[in-house]
Amino acid sequence: MTRFDAIGLDADDTLWENETFFRVTEAEFCALLADHGDPETIATRLYDTESANLVRYGYGIKGFMLSMMQTAIELTDGRIEGRQIARILDLGAEMLAHPVTLLPGVEAALDALAGRRLILITKGDLMDQERKIAASGLAERFAAVQILADKTPEAYARVLMGQGVEAARFLMAGNSMRSDVIPVLELGGTGVFIPHDLTWSHEHAEAPDHPRLHQLPDMGGLPALIARLEGGA
Numbered sequence: 001m002t003r004f005d006a007i008g009l010d011a012d013d014t015l016w017e018n019e020t021f022f023r024v025t026e027a028e029f030c031a032l033l034a035d036h037g038d039p040e041t042i043a044t045r046l047y048d049t050e051s052a053n054l055v056r057y058g059y060g061i062k063g064f065m066l067s068m069m070q071t072a073i074e075l076t077d078g079r080i081e082g083r084q085i086a087r088i089l090d091l092g093a094e095m096l097a098h099p100v101t102l103l104p105g106v107e108a109a110l111d112a113l114a115g116r117r118l119i120l121i122t123k124g125d126l127m128d129q130e131r132k133i134a135a136s137g138l139a140e141r142f143a144a145v146q147i148l149a150d151k152t153p154e155a156y157a158r159v160l161m162g163q164g165v166e167a168a169r170f171l172m173a174g175n176s177m178r179s180d181v182i183p184v185l186e187l188g189g190t191g192v193f194i195p196h197d198l199t200w201s202h203e204h205a206e207a208p209d210h211p212r213l214h215q216l217p218d219m220g221g222l223p224a225l226i227a228r229l230e231g232g233a
Contacts, residue, residue: 003169003230004170004229006143008170009118010122010174010180012124013176015136016136022064022095025095029046029068030042032084032087045075050067061124061125062092063125069085072088099135100136102138103196104218105220105221106138109219113222116226117143119144121148123150129147156172156187167187170190171192172190172192173191173192173193173194173219174194175193175199177206180193190212191210191213191214193207193213193214195215
């Protein structure tokens with residue numbers, strides 16, 4: 001018996017590497033401003049600025065670039081040099097051109113789930129997400145692709161309504177407890193947490209004690225988990 005009418009998958013750091021590029025850029029940004037603070041202080045200031053700017057710029061590389069520029073201006077009391085601004089722009093451009101590297105177990109899991117209704121649900125800058133989806137070569141694996149401004153219960157509810165899927169018959173898997181799991185559990189769906197070694201601090205959240213919450217080490221175990229859950233349906 002099929003328990004799930006649709007299976008949602010996150011993209012960044014679930015299907016392919018993403019946060020590692022932010023960490024590399026952050027380190028270069030801290031080095032660029034080394035005369036104005038130690039790396040930890042600069043990184044914390046950047047994180048605080050980026051978090052505050054989410055309501056203005058949203059998620060993604062472009063907002064990160066603007067937050068780097070704002071942080072640099074503030075840390076230098078407005079005395080940042082043109083060459084430093086140029087380097088920040090270069091860092092952002094490099095991020096926007098980074099390759100898409102699939103994570104272990106992804107292709108095998110998608111092969112095993114062929115024939116199931118898969119929905120790619122990601123968030124961030126529209127153009128950058130579309131670029132990564134195209135470069136991944138995975139677009140044809142999905143019945144639908146949803147690029148959201150944020151992953152809230154309300155946003156998931158709109159996606160499910162548009163797809164004609166009841167929350168109770170929906171499973172979502174991803175690396176963010178905050179964005180991929182908890183909102184779906186709140187709607188009545190099933191959440192699968194697949195942690196990544198590098199996850200942005202903003203996406204961290206305490207795991208709830210919940211009967212519909214499951215955890216896997218990587219995507220490779222998802223087909224077997226779904227089969228086990230449906231075996232008891």
